[in-house]
Amino acid sequence: MVTGPTLTDLTDRAREIFRLVVEGYIASGQPMGSKALAGSGGVNLSPASIRSVLQELQDAGLLAAPHTSAGRMPTEVGLRLFVDGIMQVAEPTVAERAQIERGLSHGGTIENALAAASSALSELSAGAAVVMVPKREPRxxxxxxxxxxxxxxxxxxxxxxxxxxxxxxxxxxxxxxxxxxxxxxxxxxxxxxxxxxxxxxxxxxxxxxxxxxxxxxxxxxxxxxxxxxxxxxxARPVMVVRGQANLLDEAALSDIERVRQLLEELESAEAIARVLDAAREAQATRIFIGSENRLFSLSGSSVIASPWRDSEGRVVGVVGVIGPTRLNYARVVPMVDFTAQTLGRFIGQDGFSRK
CATH class of the missing domain: 3.30.390 (Enolase-like; domain 1)
Incomplete structure (x- = not known):
């Protein structure tokens, strides 16, 4: 993993501008310029002063300018700093929790339950959702x-x-x-x-x-x-992938080659299983940004994954969301974690068949 500056290396002013750039980029998919930042009401500085801070953040490797006259967008190092030190998570709402639980509350086969959970998660996260469980072992x-x-x-x-x-x-x-x-x-x-x-x-x-x-x-x-x-x-995990179409939003269409690469990567079930396996031993949700994961390094995509456990605390499978690096981490991370907890509560109950 590439390392960069820590939060303590940034002034309060630089930290605030950095936060606004990252949040603005995640929301719009577009680089943030000094005029937009000055007009947001979040920074009481002139555009010239903001440009000076943006250049400092770029020199530190936290921001990048895709074009000479464009605004700035976070680098992978910058996104990692934001996720680890600045991001304030937003817990799923009551309605979102109900949507995730709904497909699991009717029993049926495990495969149907996994499909329902991944469909709900992909819809709520606006990314591609993946749920994996090792191939069942019948008695x-x-x-x-x-x-x-x-x-x-x-x-x-x-x-x-x-x-x-x-x-x-x-x-x-x-x-x-x-x-x-x-x-x-x-x-x-x-x-x-x-x-x-x-x-x-x-x-x-x-x-x-x-x-x-x-x-x-x-x-x-x-x-x-x-x-x-x-x-x-x-070697034969049961895996369900839903929501690939979510990756084709307006912002993504401006970088169609990256999206094409990501869709190709999502076709490799075995490779995705290896990615999710890296989260099996984690105690909490793991986040892989861009090149931190080899499979998705070419498409510059992120993976948010969490293990889910049975009633005895044993890891049963992994659930995750895959999408562009501008995923709404603050919203998706707790959503993936809640989905993992919900799968742990529902899968294995008597209402689910093992066929």
Whole structure:
């Protein structure tokens, strides 16, 4: 992250003008000139004095002038200083909270709930909203290994909700039908009524402690099966993106190449998942401005993301808003945080199915 001046490095006058420039730019998407600042009533200085302060802020790396005769707009360093030290957050209104909660209060599938939450958040934030949760882990009934060839087997996993999933497992050496049967029976006895994640800990502990009563070939098959299933589930998050059209406002159309780049970046689900994963371990909402995040550095976009937790405090997923660096951070940050809290309260209640 690029560092710059701190608030203590600025005079009161410079700090106030800097705040007005950033707030004006966020509101309009346009650079702020000295005449507009003098006429706003927020600064009791002449345009000439304001221009002098603007130049000082530009020299400090907090502001930039896109054109010679234009006003100033905040740099990424300036936006970071504003967000961390000046911004006063505006908590969501009663109506905004109700809109976020509305789609989650009717039960249904988790996928529908995520879609409702992201749609509400995108509409309220005027950005693209993203909600991600790792692929669900159903409770299991049975696992079988079916021979495909001497060195390949098909693992068939049956869940309580009737779902059946198959994965091919490569084996280092030929195994017989008895080995496949022993491994399948062993895993079925440990998996029943558990998720794969829950069962994996039990199985690995038994194998490590020599308590599995499996021979070497069956042990290897069990371990390979667990690796295939657990890696596969982790690599397939459920993710919903809503509100890409919000990025095409009048201010954005003047910089259509940046918007085109951002829309392309939003097409990469795997890359977005990596971005949101950076917020999973955070205790509060995280803000990535422009080049602070590699994925969106080309489009100069910002990401505001917050983890959401289940009733036991475990991180379940991440919710966020993606948009131009002139996002209304003061309004969107608490909105993302409230959405994360709301998802934590509603998801996992009995009204939601896991299908």
């Amino acid at each position: 299991l009934v049975q696992i079988n290994f079916v021979p495909l060839s001497p060195v390949r087997a098909l693992a068939v996993l049956v869940s309580e909700d009737g779902g059946i999933e198959n994965r091919v497992i490569d084996l280092p050496e030929p195994v017989g039908a008895s080995v496949l049967e022993q491994a399948g029976n062993y895993l079925t006895s440990r998996l029943q009524g558990r998720t794969l994640g829950e069962a994996s800990g039990v199985v690995r502990a038994e194998i490590a402690g020599g308590r599995s009563a499996l021979d070497a070939a069956s042990t290897d098959l069990v371990q390979r099966g667990l690796v295939v299933w657990t890696q596969d589930a982790a």
